[in-house]
Amino acid sequence: MRYWLMKSEPSEFGIDDLVRDGFVPWFGVRNYQARNFMRDQMKVGDGVLFYHSSCAEPGIAGIAEVAKAAYPDASQFDTDGKYYDAKATPDNPRWFNVDVRIVRKTRLLPLAEIRACPELANMRILARGNRLSITPVDPDEWNFIQARL
DNA sequence: GCCAACGTTGGC
């Protein structure tokens, strides 16, 4: 069992959308590192910190879990969609996604508060220039965060 | 809107 932090822009899909829908295919990731995490490491039941990015109040907004292991991302084949990839074929898909299920919405744990915790100083989200949309979370970090939500 | 940081692309 592993733990992850997954970023989403609330203007696109926020925690309230996840509460409403119950689960979501995490499609649209077009970064190889993030894809590899989903394809190679994420397992059903893994814990997920749902993070709001590129918004007025960035931070952790809820808890989710991996509901389905990785499978080919359908959006790469949609010629009209913004996630279309001409180099991907159904026989040789390039992009994969997992499904993520809501566990619970939490209070917002602001980025500034994360940054202020020495226990969380090693989180990838705090690294300079970090842009990776999916990052592993240490069990100790996960437990610390759970206790503060 | 700004800008630092990073990943990807493509010419060579």
Add this chain to the structure above:
DNA sequence: GCCAACGTTGGC
């Protein structure tokens, strides 16, 4: 394989 140029991310 190198590396400059470009596009994107994301906090502020």
